[in-house]
Amino acid sequence: MSNRISTILAFVIAVIMFVAAWFFMQSGDGASAPARAEAPVAAPKEVPIDSTRCVASTEWMKSHHMQLLNQWRHDSVREGNRTYATPDGRHFDKSLNTCLGCHASNPMFCFMCHEYANVKPTCWNCHISPMEATK
Amino acid sequence: MIEKALKGSRGYWAWVALLLVLIGLGISAYARQMSLGLGVTGMGRDISWGVYIAQFTFLVGVAASAVMVVLPYYLHNQKAFSKIVIVGEFLAVSAALMCMLFILADMGRPDRVLNVLRYPSPHSMVFWDVMVLNGYLFINLISGWAVLGAEKKGVPPAPWTRPLIYLSIPWAFSIHTVTAFLFAGLPSRHLWLTAVLAPRFLASAFAAGTAILILLTFILRKVASFDAGQEARNKLAVLSAYAGVANFFLLGTEFFTAFYSNVPQHKQSLQYLYFGLEGHAPFVPWMWLSLIMGLVSVGLLISPSIRRQNSWLIAACVGLVLSIWIDKGVGLVIGGFVPTPLEAIVDYVPTATELSVTLGIWSIGLLVLTVLLKTAIAVKTQE
Amino acid sequence: MNQQRRDFLRKAGLGALAGIGAAAGMLPLFALEKTDMTVFTDKPVPGKVRWGMLVDTRKCREGCNECVVRCHHDHNVPDFGKSKNEVKWIWKSRYEEAFPTASKQFQSPDVENRNVLTLCNHCAEPPCTRACPTEATFRRWDGIVSMDYHRCIGCRFCMAACPYGSRSFNWQDPRPAVKELSATYPTRERGVVEKCNFCSERLVKGQLPACVESCAGNALTFGDLNDPGSELRKMLAANETMQRKPELGTLPSVFYII
Numbered sequence: 108m109s110n111r112i113s114t115i116l117a118f119v120i121a122v123i124m125f126v127a128a129w130f131f132m133q134s135g136d137g138a139s140a141p142a143r144a145e146a147p148v149a150a151p152k153e154v155p156i157d158s159t160r161c162v163a164s165t166e167w168m169k170s171h172h173m174q175l176l177n178q179w180r181h182d183s184v185r186e187g188n189r190t191y192a193t194p195d196g197r198h199f200d201k202s203l204n205t206c207l208g209c210h211a212s213n214p215m216f217c218f219m220c221h222e223y224a225n226v227k228p229t230c231w232n233c234h235i236s237p238m239e240a241t242k
Numbered sequence: 243m244i245e246k247a248l249k250g251s252r253g254y255w256a257w258v259a260l261l262l263v264l265i266g267l268g269i270s271a272y273a274r275q276m277s278l279g280l281g282v283t284g285m286g287r288d289i290s291w292g293v294y295i296a297q298f299t300f301l302v303g304v305a306a307s308a309v310m311v312v313l314p315y316y317l318h319n320q321k322a323f324s325k326i327v328i329v330g331e332f333l334a335v336s337a338a339l340m341c342m343l344f345i346l347a348d349m350g351r352p353d354r355v356l357n358v359l360r361y362p363s364p365h366s367m368v369f370w371d372v373m374v375l376n377g378y379l380f381i382n383l384i385s386g387w388a389v390l391g392a393e394k395k396g397v398p399p400a401p402w403t404r405p406l407i408y409l410s411i412p413w414a415f416s417i418h419t420v421t422a423f424l425f426a427g428l429p430s431r432h433l434w435l436t437a438v439l440a441p442r443f444l445a446s447a448f449a450a451g452t453a454i455l456i457l458l459t460f461i462l463r464k465v466a467s468f469d470a471g472q473e474a475r476n477k478l479a480v481l482s483a484y485a486g487v488a489n490f491f492l493l494g495t496e497f498f499t500a501f502y503s504n505v506p507q508h509k510q511s512l513q514y515l516y517f518g519l520e521g522h523a524p525f526v527p528w529m530w531l532s533l534i535m536g537l538v539s540v541g542l543l544i545s546p547s548i549r550r551q552n553s554w555l556i557a558a559c560v561g562l563v564l565s566i567w568i569d570k571g572v573g574l575v576i577g578g579f580v581p582t583p584l585e586a587i588v589d590y591v592p593t594a595t596e597l598s599v600t601l602g603i604w605s606i607g608l609l610v611l612t613v614l615l616k617t618a619i620a621v622k623t624q625e
Numbered sequence: 626m627n628q629q630r631r632d633f634l635r636k637a638g639l640g641a642l643a644g645i646g647a648a649a650g651m652l653p654l655f656a657l658e659k660t661d662m663t664v665f666t667d668k669p670v671p672g673k674v675r676w677g678m679l680v681d682t683r684k685c686r687e688g689c690n691e692c693v694v695r696c697h698h699d700h701n702v703p704d705f706g707k708s709k710n711e712v713k714w715i716w717k718s719r720y721e722e723a724f725p726t727a728s729k730q731f732q733s734p735d736v737e738n739r740n741v742l743t744l745c746n747h748c749a750e751p752p753c754t755r756a757c758p759t760e761a762t763f764r765r766w767d768g769i770v771s772m773d774y775h776r777c778i779g780c781r782f783c784m785a786a787c788p789y790g791s792r793s794f795n796w797q798d799p800r801p802a803v804k805e806l807s808a809t810y811p812t813r814e815r816g817v818v819e820k821c822n823f824c825s826e827r828l829v830k831g832q833l834p835a836c837v838e839s840c841a842g843n844a845l846t847f848g849d850l851n852d853p854g855s856e857l858r859k860m861l862a863a864n865e866t867m868q869r870k871p872e873l874g875t876l877p878s879v880f881y882i883i
Contacts (some may be wrong), residue, residue, distance in 0.1 A: 110632065117636040124643035184773055187669040187766045189829065233774065233811040240808050279815040280779075281796035286709025290784040290794060350779015350794065350816030357759040357778050368758035368782055429752050429873040430788030507726070583790035584722040584743075588709075 161209070162191060162199050169220075173228070176203065203234060211237035243391060246620035247613040253465065254616070261609040268602010271595045272347065280350055282595045288582040289590040291575055293600050294348035300450075300571035301337045301344070301607075302421040303443060305378060307451020308334035309414035310481050311474075316407050322477055325622065326470040329458055331386035332614040333451075334414075338379035340607035347599050367424045374417045381410045386618075394621045418443045425578065433511035433578040436499075442492040443570075448485035449540075450566035452478045453559035458615075460556060468619045479555060483543035486562055490537060493569075514587065515577040522587045525577065528568050536565030668766075675749065675768035676823055677850035677878040678837070679860055680742050682720075684844035692742065692836035692845070693717070696821075699835045701812040703795075703802035712793040714821040715744040715836055720883075723869060736883060742845075744836075745770060745791040745821035746869060746877030753783035753792065762818070768850070768878060769823045777817040784818060788870050789877075792820045850878060 161168060163175070179201035182188045191199040199205050210216040214237040221228060230236075250258075275282050285292040311330035314320035346352050363369050385406045392399040422440035429435065456478050459470040500508040513519045515529045539561035548554045581587050592600075696702070696715045703712050721729055723741040747770045754762050754770060761776035762783050784792045798815045806812070810826055813819050824834035832838070837845040848857030866880040 110629075114632070114636070117639060121639050121643040128643075180775065184771070185763070185765075229814075232814050235806060235808050235811065239806060279795070279797040281710045284709075286796065287711050287793060288709070288790070290781045345780075348780070350781070350818075351777065351814075354759075354776070354778045357761070357776055361759045361776065363758055363760050365755050366758040366782070367756070368780060372758070424782075428756065428786045429875065430870065431785065579785075583788050584718055585725045586722070 214238045243617050247616040261605045264605035265602050268599050271598030274595055284590050284592045288588040289579045293592045293596055294344045296571045296575040298341050298344040301341045302418055303447025304451045305334045305337035306414045306418040306447045309411055310448055310452045313411050322473040326474045328386055328618045331382045334382045336607045336611035338375055340603055343603045370420045374420050378413050378417050390621050418447050431578045432507045438492050445485050445488035446566045446570055449482050449489050450563050452482040453562045456559045466619050479543050479549045486540035510581050511577045514580045515573050524589050529573055532565045532568035535561045671766040675850040679846040679880045681844045681882045682739055682741050684842045686842050691839045695835045695839035699807050700810045701803045701807055703799035705802055710796040718743045746879045749876035752786040756782040756786035769825055774813055774817050779816040788873050792818050794818050
């Protein structure tokens with residue numbers, strides 16, 4: 108009985124410490140990162156967009172596009188970090204419009220799959236969907 | 243223990259049924275608000291908070307006032323309060339629950355409420371308010387329930403309940419202080435931008451909250467043959483009287499500072515509420531009713547010979563609760579928005595939907611209180 | 626005995642791991658591997674730029690509403706008319722509404738009747754961001770007080786905190802009230818707060834805010850308040866200007882020539 112309690116206690120303490128570690132790391136790396144002197148977006152540098160290929164493989168995008176979009180939104184809206192570099196050195200603007208730049212050519216692109224999978228993302232409640240844009 | 247709430251007289255079940263009907267009404271009104279948006283309320287661009295936030299403010303005070311029985315009983319060993327402590331604690335639980343429901347009802351996106359915890363922002367008073375209100379609800383529920391359970395078994399309460407109860411005392415002050423800070427830290431809302439707001443909130447809470455407790459003991463005596471004791475009532479009446487004096491004194495200082503300094507921004511909200519501003523005077527009769535009724539009630543409570551007569555005591559308590567409800571549950575929040583930042587005077591009238599939701603939340607709170615007190619009394623009277 | 630030993634070792638190991646994790650987090654200097662995150666980002670330096678605007682009310686034409694129309698169109702601002710549910714990003718106010726604490730006795734009739742363009746002040750010390758419980762509204766690296774519509778819970782604390790009435794809440798679904806959908810900016814959902822964003826979506830493309838661009842009378846000047854050489858700073862130095870309610874310490878970034 109007491110063994111079980113101590114196991115639970117050890118586990119709880121471990122969880123608290125991990126959470127604390129994560130929390131402090133979050134606040135730590137922001138503070139320790141040396142500020143780089145670089146012109147901010149006053150006159151934003153043009154991000155050359157290579158749109159011949161997607162930012163990631165089709166397979167990965169199928170399973171991870173929502174995480175990528177969430178991350179992009181966080182980076183560009185809250186941090187002002189708008190350039191996405193792919194591992195093979197191509198650069199993209201972190202914006203839903205980057206995606207739509209290619210994929211809007213098929214206005215049904217998002218809907219087909221979401222319909223099939225019966226998921227109801229709320230993106231188009233606000234963002235202008237390719238369906239509406241073509242109207 | 244909760245099974246004790248399932249046995250009751252016809253009157254008990256009729257009361258529960260009535261509350262359930264009112265809750266149903268509230269839920270249907272809330273469904274309308276959810277599907278059409280908060281535009282179905284009387285709130286708008288200029289008066290952006292209304293009945294919901296005002297009720298929340300009043301009820302935080304009711305929740306905090308449990309300290310007025312907990313502190314004398316546990317710190318000063320006032321045996322007279324032994325039967326009423328649990329009533330105070332459970333009143334705090336239901337009031338804190340209503341507070342949270344009113345906040346939820348007021349939110350534009352209640353589905354995102356957990357964002358407050360996902361992105362904790364210590365610079366925001368709302369964050370602290372969510373913390374302390376939740377904490378207060380659980381402290382009172384757990385300690386009250388544990389002490390009651392021990393009493394049922396006929397054993398002394400577990401040792402951990404004591405520190406929890408001691409913690410509830412400063413915590414009660416904190417919930418109402420933080421609630422005052424929600425308002426008192428906003429620049430350019432001059433009715434709220436005052437350092438005496440927190441003390442005034444505490445004073446009005448202790449006046450109205452203890453008056454509600456006194457009324458509760460009368461109700462319990464009548465409907466459940468459970469008497470918390472005349473001595474407890476008398477002691478509470480004294481506390482309520484002096485808290486009421488402090489409240490009206492602090493209100494008076496607000497008037498002095500605003501009108502003697504003659505700074506327009508400081509005067510305007512008070513003018514709007516008590517005298518009318520540029521022909522807009524929707525609250526004037528209410529505010530004067532509140533002021534006169536409150537002062538008379540406090541006067542009655544202060545006189546020992548009057549407050550010992552139960553009919554006068556009941557009248558004074560009802561008067562004081564209504565007075566503070568009008569002042570805090572209507573005037574303070576809505577008056578704070580007038581005039582608007584662009585010097586407009588906008589009137590606010592709550593809609594039927596809004597009032598139905600409000601009634602529904604009050605009914606949920608009363609139902610929770612009924613069930614908790616039913617259990618407590620069954621244990622206390624060893625039914 | 627053996628079982629207990631194994632338990633102990635397991636717990637000790639877990640504890641040590643957690644300890645290292647916590648220590649590495651709390652003392653970033655001692656982290657096992659240090660990474661300069663800036664290599665992977667082009668995060669702008671906060672506070673280097675502070676966008677600001679100067680409104681020359683003398684040049685603002687009577688009866689002209691071009692900037693309001695253009696802004697509200699570009700940002701899909703719903704039109705609920707002059708109701709309690711009204712949403713507005715930029716609008717014209719009377720002089721005494723915009724500057725309620727400014728001197729008004731014996732004011733020249735010209736000033737008294739003048740319309741003043743009012744919008745979010747993008748304060749350097751914004752009370753709204755302080756009140757927000759989720760950081761859905763926050764001050765960006767370039768001084769713009771921004772809204773994250775994805776995060777807003779609709780508590781309207783920012784509206785109570787704003788001393789300028791610059792914030793609007795979506796009391797009902799805004800989409801049906803957008804007359805002509807513009808593709809340049811998303812619409813909002815019911816239940817969130819919105820306001821002027823200083824056209825951050827245009828700034829990122831190197832364009833001026835829509836109101837500035839649309840003003841035929843050249844009454845609006847936009848620029849970097851932190852750059853002493855900017856046109857805006859030169860005009861601020863050369864003219865007597867006002868801010869709205871400066872006594873509140875909010876340090877507005879919108880200035881006015883009366």
